[in-house]
Amino acid sequence: MEDLSNEEINYRSSHLQFIPKFMLSKKDYLPQKLWKSIVRLLYKNPNHPVTISDIFSKPLPINVGAEINNVCNAKCSFCGYDKQVNDITADPRKKTKLNRNVFSHTLQLYNDAGGGNFFLSPILGEISSDPKWLDLIKEARLYPNISGVSCFSNAILFDRFGSENILKSGLTNLAISTSLGSSEQYKRLYGVDKYDKVLNNILDILETNVKLGNPVSIHLMLRQDKPYDPFLNSSLYKKLVKLIGKNKISILDDEWDDYNGLISENNLPKGHKLLINETSKEIPCYALFRKLVVLMDGTIQGCACRVEPDLWTDNILNHKDLSSAWKNSKLEKIRNDWSEKKLIPNSCKTCTHYIPATNLISNSTPKYIYKKIKSKLKNIYT
Ligand code: SF4
Numbered sequence: 004m005e006d007l008s009n010e011e012i013n014y015r016s017s018h019l020q021f022i023p024k025f026m027l028s029k030k031d032y033l034p035q036k037l038w039k040s041i042v043r044l045l046y047k048n049p050n051h052p053v054t055i056s057d058i059f060s061k062p063l064p065i066n067v068g069a070e071i072n073n074v075c076n077a078k079c080s081f082c083g084y085d086k087q088v089n090d091i092t093a094d095p096r097k098k099t100k101l102n103r104n105v106f107s108h109t110l111q112l113y114n115d116a117g118g119g120n121f122f123l124s125p126i127l128g129e130i131s132s133d134p135k136w137l138d139l140i141k142e143a144r145l146y147p148n149i150s151g152v153s154c155f156s157n158a159i160l161f162d163r164f165g166s167e168n169i170l171k172s173g174l175t176n177l178a179i180s181t182s183l184g185s186s187e188q189y190k191r192l193y194g195v196d197k198y199d200k201v202l203n204n205i206l207d208i209l210e211t212n213v214k215l216g217n218p219v220s221i222h223l224m225l226r227q228d229k230p231y232d233p234f235l236n237s238s239l240y241k242k243l244v245k246l247i248g249k250n251k252i253s254i255l256d257d258e259w260d261d262y263n264g265l266i267s268e269n270n271l272p273k274g275h276k277l278l279i280n281e282t283s284k285e286i287p288c289y290a291l292f293r294k295l296v297v298l299m300d301g302t303i304q305g306c307a308c309r310v311e312p313d314l315w316t317d318n319i320l321n322h323k324d325l326s327s328a329w330k331n332s333k334l335e336k337i338r339n340d341w342s343e344k345k346l347i348p349n350s351c352k353t354c355t356h357y358i359p360a361t362n363l364i365s366n367s368t369p370k371y372i373y374k375k376i377k378s379k380l381k382n383i384y385t
């Protein structure tokens with residue numbers, strides 16, 4: 004189950020954003036230097052990435068995440084979990100458990116490097132299938148620099164843990180993947196007959212969150228048949244909007260991975276289309292420069308989108324600091340081979356999640372900055 008933070012959604016929505024040539028140059032001439040100073044001043048961040056070389060030379064990841072398990076309690080029609088055609092599978096590993104030393108070591112390195120928000124999620128699996136998931140969140144929050152924990156869940160098992168326990172665990176961001184409005188649709192898409200239970204769990208956690216003063220930012224990520232109008236006009240939708248607001252409810256729209264051909268359009272919600280594979284992948288994928296992804300056995304994987312042996316690099320336990328793990332020689336080779344020799348890992352050649360790394364500097368373009376300044380001035384003078 005891929006995690007999509009708000010930040011991530013922004014990178015995706017700016018997919019086609021134009022990046023001026025001078026920001027793509029690896030040289031650091033006067034125009035680059037000047038523009039960097041302006042942008043960094045504006046963001047009040049001396050390390051804000053502005054040019055492509057800033058992305059390549061960044062000593063630390065934007066964020067860090069650990070895989071917790073690879074077991075799921077749903078059988079979603081649109082997901083590669085547990086599907087196999089000939090020798091193609093979405094996860095070639097056995098069902099396995101998290102190595103707690105790996106987990107604690109990753110947290111320690113992240114904390115020592117300054118910390119931030121920590122992503123705790125399976126790549127293909129359900130977090131609450133691990134009865135200890137709340138203990139893992141609690142452990143993460145013991146580190147003073149781990150300022151938050153984000154999780155992704157299908158909410159099927161929430162009643163087993165209790166909404167209050169989940170919300171008071173130290174969790175700060177929760178994305179719930181589900182399908183609402185019809186038990187037939189839910190069963191067809193999630194592969195299990197649990198609609199009433201899931202709906203109760205979701206309403207309970209949203210209502211409890213409001214009662215507790217919203218300690219957790221909850222986002223509903225819906226998978227719905229088209230057209231959406233019957234659902235958007237329903238009393239259930241209106242109730243959800245009252246509880247969390249419109250901006251916390253999103254419907255995945257035509258952005259479906261095919262998991263290397265394991266998923267076809269028949270497996271998607273009605274009326275949806277698969278993502279189209281980019282033809283040009285000249286620039287390395289943004290995922291290689293964004294998040295440090297640690298698998299259950301400590302393997303550092305180049306991206307969080309799929310389980311891809313092609314992108315398995317060194318083990319986090321071999322590193323004493325986060326920067327050396329992030330810049331490990333195998334991962335650097337993947338990045339540099341792609342950038343300089345146009346050698347693209349096989350899994351990335353066919354991956355429909357590909358987004359150019361330049362998206363990571365899309366909020367530093369003159370056009371973006373101009374808009375930002377304009378809206379700031381508007382706020383001051385109106
Ligand atoms: S909940 Fe569905 S989408 Fe998520 S991992 Fe399980 S089967 Fe896949």
Ligand code: SF4
Pocket residue numbers: 288289290291305306307308309311350351352354355356357358
């Ligand atoms: S192309 Fe796909 S598999 Fe490769 S790094 Fe990007 S998201 Fe990951």
